[in-house]
Amino acid sequence: MIEDGFERRAQTLFCESINLEHLASTHGTPLYVYSRRAIERAYMRYETALAARRHLICYAVKANSNLAVLNCLARLGAGFDIVSGGELERVIAAGGEPSKIVFSGVCKSPEDMRQALTAGIRCFNVESAAELHQLSAIACEENKIAPISLRVNPDVDARTHPYISTGLKDNKFGIDIALAPELYRQALLLEGVHPIGIDCHIGSQLQSIGPFTDTLERLLVLIEALEQEGITLEHLDLGGGLGVAYGNEAMPSVKDYIDALTAKLTGRDIALIFEPGRSIVAMAGIMLTRVNSLKSTQDKHFALVDAAMNDLIRPALYSAWQDIVPVTQREGESRRWDVVGPVCETGDFLGKDRQLILSPGDLLAVTGAGAYGFVMASNYNSRPRPAEIMVDNDTAHVVRTRETRSQLWAGEQCLPEAIQ
Ligand SMILES: *Cc1c(COP(=O)(O)O)cnc(C)c1O
Numbered sequence: 001m002i003e004d005g006f007e008r009r010a011q012t013l014f015c016e017s018i019n020l021e022h023l024a025s026t027h028g029t030p031l032y033v034y035s036r037r038a039i040e041r042a043y044m045r046y047e048t049a050l051a052a053r054r055h056l057i058c059y060a061v062k063a064n065s066n067l068a069v070l071n072c073l074a075r076l077g078a079g080f081d082i083v084s085g086g087e088l089e090r091v092i093a094a095g096g097e098p099s100k101i102v103f104s105g106v107c108k109s110p111e112d113m114r115q116a117l118t119a120g121i122r123c124f125n126v127e128s129a130a131e132l133h134q135l136s137a138i139a140c141e142e143n144k145i146a147p148i149s150l151r152v153n154p155d156v157d158a159r160t161h162p163y164i165s166t167g168l169k170d171n172k173f174g175i176d177i178a179l180a181p182e183l184y185r186q187a188l189l190l191e192g193v194h195p196i197g198i199d200c201h202i203g204s205q206l207q208s209i210g211p212f213t214d215t216l217e218r219l220l221v222l223i224e225a226l227e228q229e230g231i232t233l234e235h236l237d238l239g240g241g242l243g244v245a246y247g248n249e250a251m252p253s254v255k256d257y258i259d260a261l262t263a264k265l266t267g268r269d270i271a272l273i274f275e276p277g278r279s280i281v282a283m284a285g286i287m288l289t290r291v292n293s294l295k296s297t298q299d300k301h302f303a304l305v306d307a308a309m310n311d312l313i314r315p316a317l318y319s320a321w322q323d324i325v326p327v328t329q330r331e332g333e334s335r336r337w338d339v340v341g342p343v344c345e346t347g348d349f350l351g352k353d354r355q356l357i358l359s360p361g362d363l364l365a366v367t368g369a370g371a372y373g374f375v376m377a378s379n380y381n382s383r384p385r386p387a388e389i390m391v392d393n394d395t396a397h398v399v400r401t402r403e404t405r406s407q408l409w410a411g412e413q414c415l416p417e418a419i420q
Helices: 020-027 036-049 067-075 085-093 110-119 129-141 177-189 210-228 254-265 278-284 314-318
Strands: 006-009 012-015 031-035 055-060 079-082 101-103 123-126 146-153 193-199 235-237 271-274 285-296 301-305 324-326 335-340 349-356 363-366 387-392 395-400
Touching (some): 012 020, 020 031, 020 363, 020 395, 031 278, 036 055, 036 067, 036 254, 036 278, 036 387, 067 079, 067 085, 067 387, 067 395, 085 101, 085 110, 101 110, 110 129, 123 193, 123 235, 129 146, 129 177, 129 193, 146 177, 177 193, 177 210, 193 210, 210 254, 254 271, 314 349, 349 363
Parallel strands (some): 031 387, 079 101, 101 123, 123 146, 146 193, 235 271
Antiparallel strands (some): 031 285, 285 301
16 A cells, blocks of 8 residues: 555655654645656556657656656656647646647647647647647637647447546547547648647546556557558557555555556567556655544544645545545554534545544555545635645655635735725
């Protein structure tokens, strides 16, 4: 569960060489903590597994877009998968190279397209005929040529949570694989766009390799059909989606996943792009929260903690299970606790039925919080968002300061007549 980067020394949990009790006393809670080493190791697993092939690992920025996270990946030579103009600016601000950026997303705005054309990104992952025509028109106006791939929807069941499954026929994502050849033909004739690749992304938190290899097989049939027509593509983008073990469930390793895919590509010299998000950052982060008070009813024991669904929404949104561990282990009698936050929603919980020994004031760590954690945080209930720390060996860098209350209404206005 606690991967590279986090370990217990005596009773207390450390991130690299930093004592998390000390860190929480200094910076307050709730607090996101990332291990630089863990992020780098997770990224390098992809690099190592792909060493024998031409490849580009485009980290999916939406999983955790903190500048420090992007910067430490950029320094390793990573590419980036973005879904908005905002993410494009972040990547550039963090030192990422535009020529290694792929632009995904089901509804790119004209401004975002222009911005990405000007930056000179590697590829637009086009999701519909309408988007193809729009991009072509904008590229012509800008006197540019947009390198594109078509994101095909292979109609494969990713067997993951329905909210994070994207490769089924009735999902909003991608182009029906049966219609893709016709769209490639159109793309070849259109001014302003140049097809260079093919792309897919079937979902997130996939727990088995089967759906990935099924998808690849369908894509290979399409690639061969296109080759017959003289359409050759430079790259094959297999998206992201590899799951992580939030508990002790079995999960394919990065190596097994990449090996299973590259085994189907022997003898084919096409460059590979991957867009991993979660599998690079999820286990490299935790969220620290302090037990405010304990409350028992006839049926239940509740631990009321200072973090809530606005800080970490995965449990509330997808019924996701993330482990909750004491930062300092204590002796005593354990009970089954529902770990709940201060927000006024019954769905506001971080975990249910957790066997823990607790006292008020205890510090807890929610593990696996590096992906889809802070990035999905909101200000619901006027709660400032947590600070983020990146630990690098024995140094804890504040990579985002805690939001202040006055920042919450900084852009707001009373009605003029209300302040007379
Ligand atoms: C979300 C997303 C990813 C990353 O998915 P993970 O499950 O975090 O690896 C990659 N590509 C696209 C197009 C996405 O939408």
